[in-house]
Amino acid sequence: MISAVIAGRIGDPHRFTSLAAIRAYTGLVPKISQSGVGKVESSITKAGDPLLREMLCTAADQARKVDPQIAAKYQRLMVGDRHHDSAICHLATQLVTRIATCMRDHQPYALRDVDGTPITEAEGRAIVKARYQIDRNQRVAAAGRRMHQRRKQAASPESQKSQSAPTSGPANNKPTSRQVA
DSSP states (O other): OHHHHHHHHHOOGGGSSSHHHHHHHHTOSEEEEEOSSOEEEEEEOOOSOHHHHHHHHHHHHHHTTTOHHHHHHHHHHHHTTOOHHHHHHHHHHHHHHHHHHHHHHTOOOOOBOTTSOBOOHHHHHHHHHHHOOOOHHHHHHHHHHHHHHHHHHHHSHHHHSOSSSOOSSOOOOOOOOOOOO
């Protein structure tokens, strides 16, 4: 059912100009806020079809248990202090790119080990279980590091200072010198 929803919601993958356009269509790409000073990437845009997004996330969560390439990325993200939902969102964007490529090339999705060797589903499950499991202690430690980082950021003076607020010091009201001709 999941694959039918994904294929049906994407439709003809050739109607998109690029794979990036397909990812943007799903709404799984980061929001970008730009100003003249900087660029900030935040949560996902959530533009596009919410059912497609939900099915891609569900598929990504299942794929990480069978596909060693996706499981390896999941492990890197989780060890790198990502939350499970954030990691799944990243995997979903990778997965939709692979699915769209398979659809465009009229090729079936093929499981492969991280070195590119084709494998069966049973081999994939065994590889993931042997190499890419994240134990409970790793999850708890990562959650603790994320919480510590959030508390540290909230307590910093920089996070509490408004960039647009007036300064607390006196204004610089020196008259400009004018030359009289």
